Amino acid sequence: MSNVEQLRKQVDEQALTVRQLKSSKADKEQVTEQVALLLGLKEKLRIAGGDNSNSSSGTPAAATPKASGGNSEAGKSTGFTLKTAKGTKDYTAKEMAVRKEIFATLTEVFENHGAVTIDTPVFELKEILMGKYGEDSKLIYDLKDQGGEECSLRYDLTVPFARHVAMNGITNIKRYQIAKVYRRDQPAMTKGRMREFYQCDYDIAGAYDAMIPDAECVRVTVEVLTRVDVGPFVVKINHRKILDAIFDVAGVPEEKVRMISSAVDKLDKLPWADVRREMVEDKGLDGAVADRIGEYVQLRGGAELLDKLEAMPELMASEKAREGVQDMRLFFRYAAIFNVVDYVSLDMSLARGLDYYTGIIYEAVLVEENVRPTQAQPTATGAKEVKEGGDIDESQVRVGSIAAGGRYDKLVGMFSASRRTKGKGKATDVPCVGISFGIERIFSVVYSRMQSAEVKANRTKVYVISLRDGLLEERLRIATELWDCGIATEFAYKVKPRFQNQLNTCDSEVIPWAVLIGSEEVEQGLVKLKSMAKDVSAEEKSGVAVKREDMVAELKKRLGIVQ
Amino acid sequence: MSNVEQLRKQVDEQALTVRQLKSSKADKEQVTEQVALLLGLKEKLRIAGGDNSNSSSGTPAAATPKASGGNSEAGKSTGFTLKTAKGTKDYTAKEMAVRKEIFATLTEVFENHGAVTIDTPVFELKEILMGKYGEDSKLIYDLKDQGGEECSLRYDLTVPFARHVAMNGITNIKRYQIAKVYRRDQPAMTKGRMREFYQCDYDIAGAYDAMIPDAECVRVTVEVLTRVDVGPFVVKINHRKILDAIFDVAGVPEEKVRMISSAVDKLDKLPWADVRREMVEDKGLDGAVADRIGEYVQLRGGAELLDKLEAMPELMASEKAREGVQDMRLFFRYAAIFNVVDYVSLDMSLARGLDYYTGIIYEAVLVEENVRPTQAQPTATGAKEVKEGGDIDESQVRVGSIAAGGRYDKLVGMFSASRRTKGKGKATDVPCVGISFGIERIFSVVYSRMQSAEVKANRTKVYVISLRDGLLEERLRIATELWDCGIATEFAYKVKPRFQNQLNTCDSEVIPWAVLIGSEEVEQGLVKLKSMAKDVSAEEKSGVAVKREDMVAELKKRLGIVQ
Known part of the structure; x- marks a missing residue:
């Protein structure tokens, strides 16, 4: 292993140590000491030329000072910076040995459930991706116009999958895909947030009876996370229809549903008071409406929570709510047979960002890192102060999320031609439900647990x-x-x-x-x-x-x- | 399997039939009949919306007439063409099942030889790729400038590998990589020429004794091609130093060596007379010089050809030639121990396009498809007429080539900083030798042999x-x-x-x-x-x-x- 690789591994390990100390609320002095160690390692890595993703400055490489006279030991070359592009990295032989094992485990689980795999191109026609990712569309990488079609790097595997299903007139398929996706996000290596990263998706497309494939997706999630031994986790679930009904009943204006929904989604890392303030102050929601939302979205529990919801006449007046609750009843029944109900937590604050979800949504989170500030202690100052308090900092945002997905019944239809054929609008909808594993996060948890010497990169006997x-x-x-x-x-x-x-x-x-x-x-x-x-x-x-x-x-x- | 997939498979199969008929010099009427059948199938596929790579017009998708009123069955959507980008395609579950098998076989062979795998990003800083591919640099895909670094999609796996080795100060590694590369070439699906395609590379980097890793690369090539059962093949070999000596001795001016070299490389598909005309008429080489080249480059054979070369005093006056011949003697000795000498043919016309080769070069070609016009019958008219004659057409260019590679001792050094440190110029050169498998070609040979019904895409028991x-x-x-x-x-x-x-x-x-x-x-x-x-x-x-x-x-x- 080269010097740079060793340093990089040390940085990753140290970052994990710091994170663990913070989440275990360790002695402040101890944390400070370990953070100092981390910063020192990062600096060493930077000097060695190996840090190419941790800068948050957004400075293009061309502006980076160059080695004059070629005196620097490594990392600089004849006239240009020798590095990978921002937010991307190479994986070493040892890292790849571990990644291959994880991919093999996922593949085995997916295939045990009858899934096949397909492959789609790394870039798609730009228009295929447009209008699918809401605000995040700005993170899409475009190819340069070199004469020809306008193309973009894929942002996820779901939209290309839906395009494939629509294009080939497929009516049912259970497929998995393990492949790279691209997002022009602000990279942060220690958080595992890269611009190029793998996604591992498992989706079931086809018109089937309610909640059977949905429950199987959660079963697959539990099988995968147990098999890769990522540590204790919980699968939070919610239902788009219940969430829609809540906003409806609480009186959120149609045009504000999306932004309010995304505010609610932050309840896993912010106390209710902060979320409420974002709704009222930043997003101009009526305070009384926000309070009505608060009554619902702070609820969480098991199947018994459905009884509680059903005992709320105001909510149950909504047909959508009734449909959602009925779905969830079925889900819990099937999940119990699949032996996964103990992993599941119904969480009314789970909203998920993407626009295309239409039914159940879920997100698996690591338990020990899913630090949530006590709901009973709202602060008056918000996110920044909480961060300084040491409990929550930006590096922990979503850090515990290791798999997420849900039902999206209308996405294939968006691509299908016959949608325009009058009277047959629904004929080409292919209902889908799926799960996407945060494989980079899983990898970094598994890899950081290992001693480098344990990993055998080759198979030579x-x-x-x-x-x-x-x-x-x-x-x-x-x-x-x-x-x-x-x-x-x-x-x-x-x-x-x-x-x-x-x-x-x-x-x-x-x-x-x-x-x-x-x-x-x-x-x-x-x-x-x-x-x-x-x-x-x-x-x-x-x-x-x-x-x-x-x-x-x-x-x-x-x-x-x-x- | 959807209609489009079925049609696509039929087109591929029919294209193979046509190619086989042509190469077996079948009855002209029979060929015409089968070509008509192929064109019919292609048209059906086009109508079904599945042909997205066979157009050679370069028309951007936006200019394609759109479905009016949404009456077309499939392939068109609400306002835009539902297709993959030009030169790219989806792989179906059945195709992927076969591809996975082939990848697994390659991986097994590579790992049996002690190789590890690394992963590099799909895009690199543009400057990393610049100046590595000669004329073909125009085929590199660039990312759009969205603020930040200038990046390009990788063109092959060799340059990123060399960059990785240099960047991390690695002195020796034996690695394989199976990943997609990108070329803005004119796509042609029936020829297997795509803009996005897999490469499977095996390379040995490190300062070792002469020809030992080189011979192992050829052993790996033979193991892979035998194991995937691609049919009879031969591994043509040559040596960059011998070739350079030939051009030197023949009197090719320094500045014309590259273009003359690329003309010589065409001898596998054109008669000498055509290649000579290209040299003299198109490239302005003196006729006498061309004739001297011709004496050498039409030679081919086994180890005994080395005796013949050594008996040429004019050639042997060149130190480069002597070094090259000595290398090749060693190569044949090791290749004999590795049991692969029967697959090898020393071919003085093999030149390989890329600039970075410095030693042995090789190319594996399928035997039955490697149709070469009789050398004794030069035509006076050249490539175009030969094409009309039916023996050679553009679709057969390089069609038989299924693996290629060679030694490149200077590429890592191009990336290393210390090259500029005076007196230590050679310290950061890491000599490399490797082989790249034309996996798409191998796949299409293997897949077209199968009946679709034989392939089980899922593993459900x-x-x-x-x-x-x-x-x-x-x-x-x-x-x-x-x-x-x-x-x-x-x-x-x-x-x-x-x-x-x-x-x-x-x-x-x-x-x-x-x-x-x-x-x-x-x-x-x-x-x-x-x-x-x-x-x-x-x-x-x-x-x-x-x-x-x-x-x-x-x-x-x-x-x-x-x-």
Whole structure:
């Protein structure tokens, strides 16, 4: 691992330490000390040229001072800055080994539920993405006009999926997709917020009976998060129709529903008083209306909360509310059979930003990091002061959110032609429900728990070593034979490598077995099989002599490969 | 599979038929007939809205006539064309199932040779890519300037890899990467030429003894191409130093070496007379110089060709030539030990376009499609007429090339800072050698050989079916139990699905086993296990009754899952 990689890992680990201290409300002095350590590491990383995403200045690279005379150790090159673009990063071999494992786990769960995968292009026609993301549309990356179509990098996997379904006239499909998406957001590496990042989506499209696929999505969420072992989590759920009914009953004017909805969504990180002030002062909502909203959106609980809602005549006067509650009753029934009801919390403040949701919405959050200020202690000063108080700071915004999704029944229809054919408006709607995993967040939780030394990046099983005299051609012959048998094998690319260097490579690459040869062994038709593990017999440590023709069989036996 | 997908597959298959007929020099009438069929299918696909990459007109989408009144069945939407961007396409579930298999095979071979994988961003700072691709730089996609850095989509995986190695001060790494790259080329779907496509690269970076990693790259190439079963192929090899010496000895002026080199590279698809004319008439080379080049570059053969080269005193006067020949001697020795020498052909006309190669270069080509006009029959008219003659047409250009690469010892150094530090110029060069697989071409060869029905897109093993009465909750319970045991399970998302519909799904999705339940079975604590295969006993076809508590064990037994 290079110096920069090591530093980057140290920064990530230290950032996590700081975050954990803060959320465990540790001693203030201790926090300050650890923050100082973090800042020092960040500075070292910056000097080493490896920090390319943590600047919040938005300064274009061209304005960065350049190395004069090429004296800087690394990170600068002949006339330009050697770095990845802002908000993007390379993943090292060790990081990739862990990421591949996580992707494999997700894939296995998705496929166990019958999902297939499709692939869509990284860029779409710009008009496909327009009007789907509300205010966030400004974060879409466009391609330069080089003559031809106007294109943009995909912002998520949901809209391209809906486009694919509509374009091919598909009426039902259960698909997963693990792929990169792009957002021109202000990057912040320590928060895991990048401009290029993976999304892992699982969606069920098709006209089915109520809440069956919806409940399966939550089951998939629980299976994935349990399997990747991300720590304790809860799946908050709500229903768009109930939320709409609340705004309706409380008397929110039609044109303010969106902004009020997004204010409500902040209740997971701000006390009600702050959210109320945002509604009234910033968004001009009538105070009485805000208070009526407050009565509803601070409610949370299990299935029993549905009884409470049903006992509210004002709310139940709304057909939408009745439909929503009925859906949620079904959901809880199916979720109980799927054994996931214990993970679920009905939370009336969950609103989700995107416009296209039409039914159930959900969001999985890590429990220990989901620090929520006590509702009973509203402050009069708002977000900034809360931050200074140490409880909530910007770096914790949504940090606990690791999966989110919901039902979107109208998105495919937005793309379908026949929507305009009179009288058949609904024929091309393909109802969808899905979940998107915050895989970068999951990765950073899992990876930061590991010791770097634990991670084996390669899969090499055998290293062919000459004791002396090089014996290159004999080493090549042995490697060839092992490759032919599917045994992952390496050797030093030197005519006469030093014995100790070969052993060191074997050690540092965590290769479990070495095949040792010297001129003597070659003459006698032998090889020695040496285990690189620590807890083995003295004989295996120094090397067990076996006949050359038995080498493959003996290695397979030791590697546990079924013959 | 949707109508559009089916049509697209038919077009691809028909295009292959036509290509095969042409290369087998079939009866002209037969070819004409099949071409007409192909054009008809393409037109059908175009009407269905699925053809989004085959237009060579370069017309932007905005200029495409729009559906008026929304009468067209599919492919048009409310006010805009519903398609993927030019030169890009979606991959369906069946295509992805096959692609995933191919990727897995490549990954296995790469990892068997000890390679690790890294990930780099889809876009790089524009200046990183500048000056690396010669004339092809015009094909680079730029991102729009939205305030910030100037970025471009990656053109290949080699330059980002070199940037990664330089940036992190890595001195040795063996890495593979399977990822998308972008080129604003004129797309042609039937030729497999897209604007977004995957590359699969395997590279060895580090200062090692001559030709050992180089020979291993060719070994990896042969392993991959044999394992994916792409058909007979040959790996053409040449050496940049020998080629440079030839141009030197023949008397090519320094400033013309590049263009003459690219003319020579066309010898795999044009007769010498045409290449000579290009050199002399288009590129202003002296006729006598061209003739001297011709003596060398038409040579090809095995290791014995090296004897022939060594017997040419004029060539051997060049130190570069001597070095190149010496390298190639070593290469043939190692390739023989690696058991790949029979696949290798030394071909003095192989030049490869890219500027950064410094040593061995190679290219794997499919044998049956590598149609080369007879060298003894030069025509006086050139490429266009040859095309009309039917032997060579543009669609066959490079069509046989399925992997290519070589040694590039200076690329990392181009990125390294210390190059400018006086006296240490060479310290930051990291010599590299690698191979890039034309995975899209390999995929299209493998996929077009398959019958669509053969491909199972999902991995579902069990479908839970109710005989009557719906029994939704019991079906959910059974699915939950099977998921808990890692058995891929689906069921109909309906409260009361029809029995026949459930069976049909099971059939069309090629799900091997059904669990049947009716009220009677539930009461008696039984389930029936029904095999969906054709060649099974009458009992298994109608369903074997087993106890509910034995269901998992019985299914595992039948699915061959070790307990």
